[in-house]
Amino acid sequence: MLELHNVSIDIAGVPVLRDVHLVVPPGGRVALIGRNGAGKTTTLRTLMGLLPPRAGRVVIDGQEATAVPPHHRARLGIGYAPEERRLFGSFSVRENMLLPAEVLRLAPAEVARRLDAVFALLPELKDLAPRRAAGLSGGQGKMVALGRALMVGTRAVLLDEPFQGLAPALALRYAEALKRLHQALPDVAILITESNPELLRPLVERTFVIERGEIAAA
Numbered sequence: 001m002l003e004l005h006n007v008s009i010d011i012a013g014v015p016v017l018r019d020v021h022l023v024v025p026p027g028g029r030v031a032l033i034g035r036n037g038a039g040k041t042t043t044l045r046t047l048m049g050l051l052p053p054r055a056g057r058v059v060i061d062g063q064e065a066t067a068v069p070p071h072h073r074a075r076l077g078i079g080y081a082p083e084e085r086r087l088f089g090s091f092s093v094r095e096n097m098l099l100p101a102e103v104l105r106l107a108p109a110e111v112a113r114r115l116d117a118v119f120a121l122l123p124e125l126k127d128l129a130p131r132r133a134a135g136l137s138g139g140q141g142k143m144v145a146l147g148r149a150l151m152v153g154t155r156a157v158l159l160d161e162p163f164q165g166l167a168p169a170l171a172l173r174y175a176e177a178l179k180r181l182h183q184a185l186p187d188v189a190i191l192i193t194e195s196n197p198e199l200l201r202p203l204v205e206r207t208f209v210i211e212r213g214e215i216a217a218a
Helices: 040-047 071-073 091-102 108-121 123-128 138-152 168-184
Strands: 002-011 014-024 029-033 054-062 078-081 156-160 189-194 206-211 212-218
Touching: 002 040, 014 029, 014 040, 014 054, 014 189, 014 212, 029 040, 040 156, 040 189, 071 078, 078 108, 078 138, 091 108, 091 138, 108 123, 108 138, 108 168, 123 138, 138 156, 138 168, 156 168, 168 189
Parallel strands: 029 189, 029 206, 078 156, 156 189
Antiparallel strands: 002 014, 002 054, 206 212
């Protein structure tokens, strides 16, 4: 579903990814583990088209996608929940979740269907829906970012450090939500980055380790 073939990325002239090869199959649950600064976030941003490779290829669902812009990748069914959440504080939770679907100009009936499906997977979001995002806790914000990603992530979901900063109880709730996601949508590919491999061991099928911008082990 998602493939990086020998991808290298430079940022401000500094090599950040070096010859990275990574494959996430349809329905696969894959972890990318590494220390801060190892290249995890850069890998996800490359898959989303936010960073252009200096070398290598990006393939999505078997099709060449290296030059496909980010909003078109969302149209291909890829959802992205960045580490910093990036919610609009003055918007309600519902408005934040609906925003990507509106940008993609999905039909109202399809938007309603997807929103209901997300609420079924993450029922706490239905209770939070009228609240302003500025008043959410960090854990609640992570859940909203996941729900927003699921509004467009019908084929794949990229989650950047979703457990970062979560209290143990909230981390457990987030992990349970990911289990429900896989059970309800087994064909959706999931790629999760994390610094601590123990958090993801029960959730994923395969783990890649990235060090200094290179895949060191799988």
